[in-house]
Amino acid sequence: LRLDLKNRELLTQGQDTIATGTNIWVIFGLGFLGGLIALLTPCVFPMIPLTVSFFTKHSQKKSKGIINALLYGFFIVLIYFLLSLPFHLFDSVDSQILNSIATNVWLNLLFFLIFIFFAFSFFGYYELTLPSSWANKMDAASSKVGGVLGIFFMAVTLAIVSFSCTGPILGGLLGGTTLAEGEVASNLTAGMTGFGAALALPFALFALFPAWLNSLPKSGGWMTTVKVVLGFLEIGLALKFLSNADLVGHWGILKREIFLGIWIILGIAMTLYLFGMYKFPHDSPVKKLSLGRKVTAFVSAAFTLYMILGVTKVTNLKLLSGFPPPEFYSIFEQESDCPLGIDCFKDFDEGLAYAKKVDKPILLDFTGWACVNCRKMEENVWSDSEVFPIIKDNYILISLYTDDREELPENEQFNFQFESGRVKEINNIAQKWGTFQDVNFGSISQPFYVLLSPDLEVLNTSIQNSDIPTYKNWLLEGLRNNK
Template identity: 80%
Template sequence: MIKNIIVFLTFFNVFLGFSQTDEEPVLWEQELNKISDTEFELIIKADIFKDWHVYSQHTAEGGSQPSEFVFEKANQDYELIGAVTESETTTEYSDIFEVDETYFKEKLVFTQKIKLLNPTVTQVNVLLYYQVCKDVCIPGEQDFIFALDGGPVNLEEKTVDERSVILSEELILDLKNKEKLTEGTVDSVSGPSGLLMIFGLGFLGGLIALLTPCVFPMIPLTVSFFTKQSGTKSKGITNAILYGFFIVLIYFLLSLPFHLFDSVDSQILNTIATNVWLNIVFFAIFVFFAFSFFGYYELTLPSSWANKMDNASSKAGGVLGIFFMAVTLAIVSFSCTGPILGGLLGSTALADGDVATNLSTGMLGFGTALALPFALFALFPAWLNSLPKSGGWMTTVKVVLGFLELALALKFLSNADLVGNWGFLKRELFIGIWIVLFILLTLYLFGILRFPHDGPKQKLSGLRKMLAFVSAAFVLYLGLGVTKTTNLKLLSGFPPPEFYSVFEQESDCPLGINCFKDFEDGLAYAKEVNKPILLDFTGWACVNCRKMEENVWSNPEVFKLINDNYVLISLYIDDRKALPDLEQFDFKYETGRVKHIETVGQKWGTFQTLNFNAASQPYYVLLSPELEVLNTAIQYTDTETYKFWLQEGLDNLK
């Protein structure tokens, strides 16, 4: 969660090209179990390539396309016993679609029991519709034919009527320079390493914890103790480094119980990001943490714990004594580190991937940052003289953290509102509350607003004034976002999406660009205005399509290129709207399989396959009004590459 608003590392892009000519990311197989003479178990299995996801039948509506089964002649030749069961799935909250998404990783198993109604039936035909996603989303169809008698499969030669042949042929475009579609390659890109980002967040949290009054004064005291009490300088350095190591170890060990929970039920932690009531609980916890930072109460562990650890360190001595000293530090500093660790738990729960692994990585980063000064100052004791003195500035740090905790708490409340479809925390209200919070923070930093543990008024430092101006500038930035004067791109994915607004939206086209959702209509308009076509194969449930629109198309130069120079035709492959009866037809593949085209999405999916030999989304093609291919087809990529690609298409047209 925090990763959406704090950028503190730069990463190299990892290029991951994918096309229809590459190996398919899902490998299917089937099994048949005979239960009795009339009952059978149909089993469908798949191996899924690393980092690809196939979505469950039960993934939330409004997100990615779920898996769907069609059992031919069910309730005629046989009946289904119960519903299709699934193997283990993963559920995570999607910031793009604002819903829970349930999917398979690495492997999947579907199982359906049937009972024969007609004893002469020897085979069962099953059709599976599914979607597999990584940086692109690929809707797929898979036929399974189960021979109940163990004999050979009977492949019926199906025919299509003349009207279907005509409608199929009408989908085929007379493309010119078609070879340009695959001339050269345009790489798609993926985001930065998730675990490295989580480690960075934990490290940042540890650095912040160092500035709190519970930890900062301990640095010179502890380092001086080791360097003076250890006899020799080398032994003092060794003990200080060992002390730092134990700090890292202790915070890492704190995450291990979450691995035990995860082994019992892999979904127990992911529900934090998707369950309405747990999001509300997290909201309340963050508010509670925030007011502790404001000084209204202290969060402390029982003092007896710290006393016992301190006594144990004195008695044990040696390495074991140093370990107990590190435990003592963790306990006595809890009032300052607890809220930060709570934020770390929340952010890792909302991040992609395994929650327990994320938390361990974050804790490792937190402990590393906390331990680093003890080792460094032991190696270079003269640096201690450059440390600022403890004082009121540490109270300022805690109050600033309190306001940030409140701002982060609102994200959990927003998640609950979006998942629950309550509709009370719209985008404008969310941003409005943030504006109030950061106005209060600005007033505090300027010394106008005060809290219980603030000392006597003193002259404001230059750093505090600078932070106050930064906070005020952020308030202005948020205000411009509410009035639509600027795009809150820096906060992309954090507030509710733009369509979740108190105002009625005029267009359902991306960014309000004038677009067409029918190819023939868009082509006719392109010929009328003599502009080239940006053909956008997309999907309502396509995560990376939304990312391209929100992060790439929203770039002013890219937006201007599309809006001023191209006719945008967006074809939604997963559109389930039924075609008019006269437009429905049967399409025959080269393999001999016949598919009934009855929805808008099926029509455009077939259109994409026939003309561009592709089935992934997002997938972009540039065409002239005379259907001349202007450039290589492109998929999910970065802003600069996309902008160059659009401009090159215009140059090729000229």
């Protein structure tokens, strides 16, 4: 698996590290958005004025009440941050273990079933709750202990009581971080912290400005509508996990057109619901559509129409890049199972031999069947009219799938010993190319691109997510260095 790379040090020279930092903040933002959505659910929203009033009224000094409310908000953030820490233990065992977990066929199927289960709870067919004894014990502890520790137990009580609404959203956050580029554990910590920050924000703000409580809308049927919309979104996300399992397992069940067709049906169903054409068990009769509900219905209808136009090839679906299966994974016969129909090799040695034969440089593409950002790069950057011909005509593309669970032939299975002395079994394609990437290029994330000459000279720095001009210049510089 080890390569004798020439000019290896060029891989990281001047490498842009902003992308990883930006990704962490994006995940934090998505977690924060999830927390804001959770605030609008009937499990959390009514607790805001009650809890803030408790702190402001039950403290002798106004300043003491504000401090307690702020402390309460801090503990909410801390609780969700702490919930993410155990996932870092997995990463310390094997650099690839979290990627292996995230792309595991059976785990993705489990995610699919869990999300469907969550969706129907949002539709009102049953309630998801943690054992009431947990909440009672935490509430009793907060009353008995008092002080800072008592406030902490109150925050734990909120997390438990609100689980029926926050659980499905947190499940989506957990699933979403496994689809994002970078380290899964770090992504999860960023997302969970963002989620906790959004939940804590109103308690801090309303404690500082209690007069704002009067401007809060009253609890009501609109919160039920929020839960139903979340239910439709949960089903849509559940399909992504079923698609991951289908792609990694090479089952050929959920092809691109079928996937999009189901999303279109969901979009139509959600639009009709928002327009009041039918209702779910916990819905009250719709006498008049609110402005917010009308706007959401029109947005849903527009998005559904966009998908219909994409399936019929009237327009592309770049806004959805990475979520549906790749275009070559189609119910219609395709000339190639490589990105954009470009001829590619899926074995490094075969690709290297051909590159030497035709004397062309190599574009080494570490990718994955379930890699969202890989599809975004292929469909948004590689497809560009200036980038596409550079790759197609000037490079030999070697795409190595680091999540492909297909077993290697017995005579190709082996044990690999790292410099630390640790031995790893290499039994399938994912283990082979994932370890190959880690050992030779010091990276485990995808997409990850390297330019090599036929004699294994590194031609440029490695690159990951990129915009069109940067990627085009990166390819051209590799060609110049090859000459």
